[in-house]
Amino acid sequence: MTTSRANIRSDARFFALIPCAGQGSRAGAPLAKQYQVIAGQAMVLHTLAAFQDVPDLSLTLVVVASGDHFFDQLPDPSFDVAACGGGSRAESVRNGLDALLRAGAERHDWVLVHDAARCLITAAQIRQLIEACEHDEVGGLLAHKLPDTLKREGTVDRQGRVAATLDRSDKWLAQTPQMFRIGTLMQALEVAGGAVTDESSAMEALGLAPKLVAGSAQNFKVTYPEDFALAEAILLNRRRAG
């Protein structure tokens, strides 16, 4: 699929979609990781604070699982909540895009999809992504160039041992936000199905080449138990630094 410049409208608005309906099984705690308190508040509230500081956004929509009442008691939230989470991240995103259209977004508008569990994102990084992609034909994602030597593990009797050292010069770690036109992303996710782990993969399956925008190592996804302490230390350090 190609996207022609003629299809690009300059009056597009920007929406944010925060998938927040996961269970955090790799984090190994009874409470879903996005609701665990770090640096004084639930992880997802740190994430949302960054989006609140981006004036370009028309609306931020948080997708939670059905029956999740975490946000019910928040006074004057700066975002909307839709209880339409699915069985996979891709399904939660797809349902969230439907909800955005119901909330007034249009298919030519941009959506920035961002993990609730990437609570170290900053408003400046979100702005950088928007500036890098708003005139692009496809859109793109924050990503981090691989900083370490890359090994491939062996198979069968060589499991747990190095089979090869790979060229890392063209390797990036995909982060979020990932920013695409709502309509194209919906089409891409329809084609790709529920198994894709990010929006870029779905767009790639359409034959499109999303733009890689350099993010930061600090924009990691809280995934494993040891990630909480690191995220908290960075948040507290930023607070101290003002």
Ligand SMILES: Nc1ccn([C@@H]2O[C@H](COP(=O)(O)OP(=O)(O)OP(=O)(O)O)[C@@H](O)[C@H]2O)c(=O)n1
């Ligand atoms: N069915 C799902 C699965 C994930 N997510 C969200 O997608 C983001 C990134 O996913 P990941 O880190 O894989 O979260 P979990 O699925 O919660 O983690 P795990 O795989 O360890 O269970 C998280 O903010 C998570 O809440 C979602 O909205 N709906």
Ligand SMILES: C[C@](O)(CO)[C@H](O)COP(=O)(O)O
């Ligand atoms: C979208 C994502 O954060 C990009 O790195 C990631 O793929 C989601 O996490 P998962 O563990 O693959 O579900």
